[in-house]
Amino acid sequence: MIRLTLTVNGTEYSRDVEPRLLLIHFLRDDLGLTGSHWGCDTSNCGACVVWLDETPVKSCTVLAVMAAGRRIKTVEGLASGAGLDPVQRAFAQCHGLQCGFCTPGMMLTARWLLDHNPNPTEADVREAISGQICRCTGYENIVRSVLWAAHHAGDA
Amino acid sequence: MQVPAHVEYDKATSVEHALTLLARYAPEERDLAGGHSLIPMMKLRLAQPDVLIDINGLSDLCYINLTGDQLRIGTLTRHAQLLDSPLVGAHFAILHDAERVIADPIVRNWGTVGGSLCQADPSEDLSAAFAAMKGTMVIRGLDGTREVSAREFHTGPYETVVRPAELLTEIRLPLRPGGGSGYLKVARRAGDWPVGAAGAAVWLAGDVIADVGVGLAAVGADHFVAAEAEDYLRGRSATEENLARAGEIAAASCRPVSDQRGPADYKRHLARELTARALRIAVARARGEDRSRPA
Helix, strand or coil: CEEEEEEECCEEEEEEECCCCEHHHHHHHHCCCCCCCCCCCCCCCCCCEEEECCEEEEHHHCEHHHHCCCEEECHHHCCECCECCHHHHHHHHCCCCCCCCCHHHHHHHHHHHHHHCCCCCHHHHHHHCCCCCCCCCCHHHHHHHHHHHHHCCCCC | CCCCCCCEEEECCCHHHHHHHHHHHCCCEEEECCCCCHHHHHHCCCCCCCEEEECCCCHHHCCEEEECCEEEEECCCEHHHHHHCHHHHHHCHHHHHHHHCCCCHHHHHHCEHHHHHHHCCCCCHHHHHHHHCCCEEEEEECCEEEEEEHHHHEEECCEECCCCCEEEEEEEEECCCCEEEEEEEEECCCCCCEEEEEEEEEEEECCEEEEEEEEEECCCCHHHECHHHHHHHCCCECCHHHHHHHHHHHHHHCCCCCECCECHHHHHHHHHHHHHHHHHHHHHHHCCCCCCCCC
């Protein structure tokens, strides 16, 4: 076992873990943060996307110990004291989710895209989420949601 | 549920430290960069190292710079960083073409250039691109540093010349006058491995092809190179007929196999067509006529 210390959504955690433990299982099973979903297990579907420091990664293909000393952001950390993130409001507004399984990963990628490209084209959005699968095939409304979030970024 | 087998783990704090750790545990050790090839292999028990040496903390292996007439890429550079680099885009369009179609944006955030090369998958795009560009691989061990041509780096599927207790630390690409390059890939769906892919680099002297590199991925080309097609083109003028003929030669010289991605004859067709098209793009870019993305 290895002592792992990292920061998740602004809170520092320390746990003893096996080196082979995947980050997605650490977040869900050790920390109880079940917002991140465990999907295909093969880094294809993107349900497990979280931020590792400043970038989204597929946490089924990252060992928890690789995150030692780093900052993780999960869907539980998207909202702030000011309320829901515009991306979260957008998914509610535009019916951006059906079963909701892909939603946490989609929203974290959307937040990253809008931080780097506040006015994306539809093609930019589709490219950004191209590594993520919606099993309900609800892509139209997911794209619409991200564009809505871009247009309403400044709204209270 | 897919999880790796039990494994020990250590974190390297410098290149020297990594080499020391690798030597201590060799040959049952693997260095762990982005892990986007290695961890899936470990889940499937296709790789079962006793010890992982995490090299993600080696920020001195994460750089892209132009030194004299060489582009130098540290092997811990993430795919996304290579794709974001204006320096790479300005001088080595082939790398941006290839990176746009390697996996997906999220995987590219964490997967590394060196990891992809050392994984040595026969369908790996950067291996073909660096072979076309006639790059040089820099490999470090405790005894010192050695340089190997990108064309001699791979010794077979999933095998490279990197020995236990060695680390691929840098890729060097020559910056030569009159150059242009491009990369094209056909995949079944976004983010997938290629059914077939071709990269081309040309160096023109007037209208004559002074030198040329043709790299092929996923179609069974030795060392990712279409050497016969290069031999044919060198010294000839960059005409449509000659580029098309080079595509035919490339197709005849590779040995694709039928698998779930497609039948061998289709892959051979792709080798011919993509080689000719990549050459056209490379020539147009060398002439300054084409700055666009390939179709």
